[in-house]
Amino acid sequence: MTKAVNESLPTSAVTEKIKLGLKKRHRSEMMFKTTGLAAVLLGFMLVFVLLFDITSKALPAFHQHWVQLEVDYSASNLRYSEGDSLENLRYRSTLRKAIANQFPDVKSRRDKRQLNGLYSSNAEFAIKDFLIANPQALNTVQNVWVRVDDDVDIYLKETTSLGEPLIRIDEKEAQWIKSLVEAGQIDKRFNIQFFTSSDSREPELAGVRGALTGTMLTMLVTLVLSFPLGVAAALYLEEFAPKNKWTDMIEVNINNLAAVPSIIFGLLGLAVIINLFGLPRSAPLVGGIVLTLMTLPTIIIASRASIKAVPPSIREAATGLGASKIQTTFSHVLPMAMPGILTGTIIGMAQALGETAPLLMIGMVAFIVDVPASITDASTVMPVQIFLWADSPERGFLAKTSAAILVLLGFLFLMNASAAYLRRRFESK
Amino acid sequence: MTTANLVFIVMLIALASYWLGIQRSIKVAGGKQQVKDLVSLPSQYGLLTAFWCGIPAILFLLLWSAIESSVIDSLLIDKVVLSADGQIQQNMGLIVNNVKLLAEKITLSEDISSATDIQLQNAQFFIALNEKATWLKTLLTLVIAVGCVSTILAKIKHSFHARNNLERIVSGLLFTCSGIALLTTIGIVMSVLFESISFFSQVPITEFLFGTQWSPQIAMRADQVGGSGAFGAIPLFVGTILISTIAMCLAIPVGLMIAIYLSQYATKRIRSIAKPMLEVLAGVPTVVYGFFAALTVAPLIRDFGLLIDLPIAAESALAAGLVMGIMIIPFVSSLSEDAMTAVPVALKEGSLGMGATHSETIKKVILPAAIPGIVGAILLAVSRAIGETMIVVMAAGLAANLTFNPIESVTTVTVQIVSLLKGDQEFDSAKTLAAFALGLMLFITTLALNIAALKIVRKYREQYD
Numbered sequence: 001m002t003k004a005v006n007e008s009l010p011t012s013a014v015t016e017k018i019k020l021g022l023k024k025r026h027r028s029e030m031m032f033k034t035t036g037l038a039a040v041l042l043g044f045m046l047v048f049v050l051l052f053d054i055t056s057k058a059l060p061a062f063h064q065h066w067v068q069l070e071v072d073y074s075a076s077n078l079r080y081s082e083g084d085s086l087e088n089l090r091y092r093s094t095l096r097k098a099i100a101n102q103f104p105d106v107k108s109r110r111d112k113r114q115l116n117g118l119y120s121s122n123a124e125f126a127i128k129d130f131l132i133a134n135p136q137a138l139n140t141v142q143n144v145w146v147r148v149d150d151d152v153d154i155y156l157k158e159t160t161s162l163g164e165p166l167i168r169i170d171e172k173e174a175q176w177i178k179s180l181v182e183a184g185q186i187d188k189r190f191n192i193q194f195f196t197s198s199d200s201r202e203p204e205l206a207g208v209r210g211a212l213t214g215t216m217l218t219m220l221v222t223l224v225l226s227f228p229l230g231v232a233a234a235l236y237l238e239e240f241a242p243k244n245k246w247t248d249m250i251e252v253n254i255n256n257l258a259a260v261p262s263i264i265f266g267l268l269g270l271a272v273i274i275n276l277f278g279l280p281r282s283a284p285l286v287g288g289i290v291l292t293l294m295t296l297p298t299i300i301i302a303s304r305a306s307i308k309a310v311p312p313s314i315r316e317a318a319t320g321l322g323a324s325k326i327q328t329t330f331s332h333v334l335p336m337a338m339p340g341i342l343t344g345t346i347i348g349m350a351q352a353l354g355e356t357a358p359l360l361m362i363g364m365v366a367f368i369v370d371v372p373a374s375i376t377d378a379s380t381v382m383p384v385q386i387f388l389w390a391d392s393p394e395r396g397f398l399a400k401t402s403a404a405i406l407v408l409l410g411f412l413f414l415m416n417a418s419a420a421y422l423r424r425r426f427e428s429k
Numbered sequence: 430m431t432t433a434n435l436v437f438i439v440m441l442i443a444l445a446s447y448w449l450g451i452q453r454s455i456k457v458a459g460g461k462q463q464v465k466d467l468v469s470l471p472s473q474y475g476l477l478t479a480f481w482c483g484i485p486a487i488l489f490l491l492l493w494s495a496i497e498s499s500v501i502d503s504l505l506i507d508k509v510v511l512s513a514d515g516q517i518q519q520n521m522g523l524i525v526n527n528v529k530l531l532a533e534k535i536t537l538s539e540d541i542s543s544a545t546d547i548q549l550q551n552a553q554f555f556i557a558l559n560e561k562a563t564w565l566k567t568l569l570t571l572v573i574a575v576g577c578v579s580t581i582l583a584k585i586k587h588s589f590h591a592r593n594n595l596e597r598i599v600s601g602l603l604f605t606c607s608g609i610a611l612l613t614t615i616g617i618v619m620s621v622l623f624e625s626i627s628f629f630s631q632v633p634i635t636e637f638l639f640g641t642q643w644s645p646q647i648a649m650r651a652d653q654v655g656g657s658g659a660f661g662a663i664p665l666f667v668g669t670i671l672i673s674t675i676a677m678c679l680a681i682p683v684g685l686m687i688a689i690y691l692s693q694y695a696t697k698r699i700r701s702i703a704k705p706m707l708e709v710l711a712g713v714p715t716v717v718y719g720f721f722a723a724l725t726v727a728p729l730i731r732d733f734g735l736l737i738d739l740p741i742a743a744e745s746a747l748a749a750g751l752v753m754g755i756m757i758i759p760f761v762s763s764l765s766e767d768a769m770t771a772v773p774v775a776l777k778e779g780s781l782g783m784g785a786t787h788s789e790t791i792k793k794v795i796l797p798a799a800i801p802g803i804v805g806a807i808l809l810a811v812s813r814a815i816g817e818t819m820i821v822v823m824a825a826g827l828a829a830n831l832t833f834n835p836i837e838s839v840t841t842v843t844v845q846i847v848s849l850l851k852g853d854q855e856f857d858s859a860k861t862l863a864a865f866a867l868g869l870m871l872f873i874t875t876l877a878l879n880i881a882a883l884k885i886v887r888k889y890r891e892q893y894d
Binding site for chain 2: 018025026028029031032033035036037038039040042043044046047050051053054057228229232233235236237240241249250253254255256257259260261262263264265266267268270271272277278293296297300324325326350353354355356357360361365383384386387390391398401402405408409412416
């Protein structure tokens with residue numbers, strides 16, 4: 001058919017010209033399309049590189065090397081006499097002796113000090129805790145497992161040939177480690193302590209429990225404040241507000257607030273909530289309030305969209321049966337809009353969960369070892385913990401930082417997945 | 430009793446009064462069968478009673494907490510002035526603080542042997558004042574709560590319109606909540622503005638806006654090195670612009686091409702896997718991007734520089750800018766995709782029907798029609814880039830170099846705000862106040878960009894709707 005039409009037309013100079021340019025045009029079409037595809041692929045690649053980089057850096061943090069020590073818990077060693085508390089005995093010298101026994105050849109003072117450095121600074125407390133847990137071990141010789149120092153841990157994870165020096169481990173130390181490994185006195189275990197202990201100056205001891213608890217408390221405050229406030233504001237603006245200047249102003253305001261840089265909210269928190277109202281610095285309460293102000297616009301905008309989507313017939317039916325405006329809103333409109341409101345809230349909370357900058361302003365950036373017990377205790381949160389660890393010079397924290405990021409990303413993924421699930425269920429209705 | 434405990438008790442009383450209100454209304458009606466004679470439902474009487482119990486008491490508590498400490502302070506100052514001679518007036522703040530510290534030590538029964546008699550007296554006075562205040566607070570709150578409940582309970586009659594009253598309260602509450610957004614904005618403007626004004630009274634605004642030297646450390650001694658206390662913000666502005674420009678150079682082309690491909694070429698399947706990919710990029714917390722920039726991208730770029738004999742700074746603007754660009758890609762792409770899908774299909778079909786190829790249609794018809802939306806998207810993205818904090822805090826430098834060279838280390842407005850305010854600080858030094866002045870600049874710039882973007886987008890919408 002097309003061929004017939006083509007033949008019947010006189011081949012004018014114009015069609016000739018078009019035909020000549022056709023190849024070039026198709027080529028540029030191809031080029032353009034390929035560029036678009038390349039951009040999408042670049043996006044995929046970036047996601048992949050980002051996640052791969054962090055995961056590969058994080059994996060070592062989930063394991064920790066332990067070393068076996070033959071500890072002589074004799075009373076003379078510990079300077080223990082009948083009736084003494086087990087708390088304050090000579091554990092340090094006992095540990096030193098146990099280490100010296102493991103390496104009888106090491107004689108010089110300098111070497112001994114270097115040797116002691118291979119064991120975690122926590123080892124002293126580990127052998128103490130062992131004795132307190134097993135008091136019958138007194139006056140016996142026991143095999144106790146203690147952590148190795150973080151440099152040794154990294155060495156064991158990264159070295160390809162045992163006994164060769166690598167970063168921060170010299171030849172002598174490498175030989176010692178090799179002899180320990182060959183004697184079967186080194187063991188690799190799952191690092192459960194990463195989840196059960198709090199921040200520490202020593203990478204091999206640091207964990208995320210304190211930061212996770214801080215995050216939970218902060219999120220709790222944020223949720224308790226932002227959900228009712230956001231829903232109430234959205235209900236007012238959508239259902240009750242008269243169309244006037246005041247409403248317009250609030251609307252413009254909410255849109256602008258949604259785009260204000262988060263660090264500005266930190267300045268607000270510092271100047272008003274801490275300095276004017278006198279709430280405690282570094283507390284999840286203040287963090288929660290700041291994050292509430294930051295996420296409120298998101299929640300209000302999403303809730304309004306969801307309330308708007310409730311068909312007017314519902315309202316008319318309720319009003320027709322004699323329900324008042326408030327009754328209609330709270331018993332009919334709000335339940336129907338709830339899935340959308342919840343989706344918006346989860347997205348807002350996910351934003352708050354990953355936020356760091358405003359929390360730096362209100363002092364949640366301190367080094368805190370204790371697990372916070374209430375919303376007014378000093379605490380830190382996961383993103384800030386990541387920031388702090390990323391800043392520390394010890395190499396052992398690199399894996400810890402990445403592992404903490406993985407934990408944070410895991411939570412974000414869970415939240416976003418549940419939001420997507422809610423949205424899909426809502427749509428199918 | 431602490432304020433938190435009091436709030437909890439008030440809530441309990443409110444809960445009880447809900448029940449009391451219901452019981453009272455049933456009693457007034459004369460039994461459960463006669464409830465229909467009332468003008469409102471029993472639960473509405475209950476709710477009304479609960480609101481009347483809770484709201485005044487909690488409002489009172491808020492008011493009390495707001496003024497309590499300043500009233501106690503002024504009483505304490507009066508006492509200190511009476512008990513000492515006149516010459517200590519100038520360091521009154523210090524003395525008051527010492528008294529408070531001492532009082533804390535006494536309550537924790539720590540060692541107080543070093544304190545003088547006068548100090549001890551004052552501290553005891555302070556403790557007594559605090560105790561009195563707490564008692565008064567508890568008493569008044571409970572009186573208000575119980576008083577309001579009994580008043581409202583006495584009012585419950587057959588003809589008492591609980592529903593109307595209740596609804597007036599509820600709509601009042603909703604209205605108040607909608608005002609929070611406005612209050613937040615006012616709070617931001619006030620806090621940034623006031624601190625900035627007191628900063629500009631110490632450092633002239635012209636020096637701040639046009640000075641080219643930034644070194645906020647103020648010299649403690651005259652001969653101290655490196656502490657000139659210069660507050661010329663031009664290097665910070667330049668650094669911010671440099672890093673944002675690098676970011677936009679990556680984000681605009683890539684984001685735009687992704688938007689074009691997804692909205693014009695991609696099949697449904699590609700879209701369904703590309704969209705979550707963009708959501709992942711958008712959802713990754715900025716602190717993670719900061720970590721990626723500082724520990725992966727920056728060393729990579731430096732190593733590459735060593736390879737071609739180019740000395741690249743460890744904290745180069747390039748690394749921070751590129752990673753910031755990655756962060757902004759999904760922002761640009763999703764907003765410009767919206768703009769392109771909003772272009773009427775008729776325009777696209779008309780162009781294709783005339784024999785134009787897809788790319789020609791996109792370049793000559795769709796993009797020009799969508800350009801206001803795209804410009805709006807880019808302006809919003811720029812505002813995001815300028816306000817972004819964590820990436821630059823972790824990957825950009827602290828030294829304020831005035832340079833446009835992307836392989837050198839620069840600092841930005843947000844980095845300086847963080848470094849000036851992180852940790853402890855006294856609140857009236859020029860150094861701290863400078864952070865608020867920078868915050869003011871940041872707020873004004875991003876606000877202007879947002880308003881411009883919204884204006885452009887809105888104007889564009891009117892064309893086709």
